[in-house]
Amino acid sequence: MERLDNGSAVPARLCGGYVALGNFDGFHLGHQAVVARATGQARAAGAAALVATFDPHPMRYFRPDTPWFRLTTLDQRERLFGAAGADAMVVFGFDAALAGLSAEAFVAEQLVGRLGVAGVVTGEDFTFGKDRGGDTALLHALGERHGFAVATVAPVALDGQAVSSTRIRQALKGGDPRAAARLLTRPYMIEGVVRHGDKIGRTLGYPTANIELGTYLRPAYGIYAVRGKLADGRMLDGAANLGVRPSFDPPRELLEPYFFDFSGDLYGQVIEVELVDFIRPEATFAGLDALKAQMAADCARARLLLAC
DSSP states (O other): OEEEOTTOOOOGGGTTOEEEESOOSSOOHHHHHHHHHHHHHHHHHTOOEEEEEEESOHHHHHOTTSOOOBSOOHHHHHHHHHHTTOSEEEEEEOSHHHHTOOHHHHIIIIIIIITOOSEEEEETTOOBSGGGOBOHHHHHHHHHHHTOEEEEEOOOEETTEEOOHHHHHHHHHTTOHHHHHHHHTSOEEEEEEOBOOOOHHHHTTOOOOBBOOTTBOOOOSEEEEEEEEOTTSOEEEEEEEEEOOTTSSSOOOEEEEEETTOOSOOTTOEEEEEEEEEEEEOOOOSSHHHHHHHHHHHHHHHHHHHHO
């Protein structure tokens, strides 16, 4: 699995491939169907399979004050695309130059001139180019002009509704990570570097691995049953606070997983935390004894939920 950023030279072995084109934030069931079509076509033709994504998300470029909404980082998408069979991830850096390209210029310069594509696969609602001037009908026409195949994939439905990143965000903000996991085909995961904190959890007997939320969507604040994947591949069960810790001052927005039956130094390590189930909203407590009692109850509940 290779990663090609803006300006990266494209190896000859990756030219003339089939490209799944879209944002693919979250890489949910619908995105997986688009990538599966592209990788299937590539394998049948003996060509490379590529997945192209945009970073930052165009909405972040055009509306920089938009609240954080990303479901995945580029690193996570790279791993997910590779597991789905892609040979490379192409990252189109979304800046003023790219935003100013017409749909025709984007196809001619990026897809044809740079990648030499043999085929492009998108979702049916894909738009591209300056002012979103290109749609799948135009992409088909440009494919005929430049000599590459174009395929579109219909939305994937689950429970009678199309699977979308919007549905996933709504589920997470509503405190329903299990619903989000069904749409994603895996638990929602937040990845980050474990930072030093104020060590309050350690003094209470619940040492936590503090992770900043960065550009991720903010799920419902509260206590979650979680699983953590360490840098060495180990998986650990635990409970986590996600939010601003209203019992402490000053408030600081963090994901703070406490892993059961674990002792070790995680500082500086990159870990990935799966939100498995929502236990309760954040709350304030009259004192440390009440907080410790609630933390014990939360951990007991998390163990039960993770055993299901």
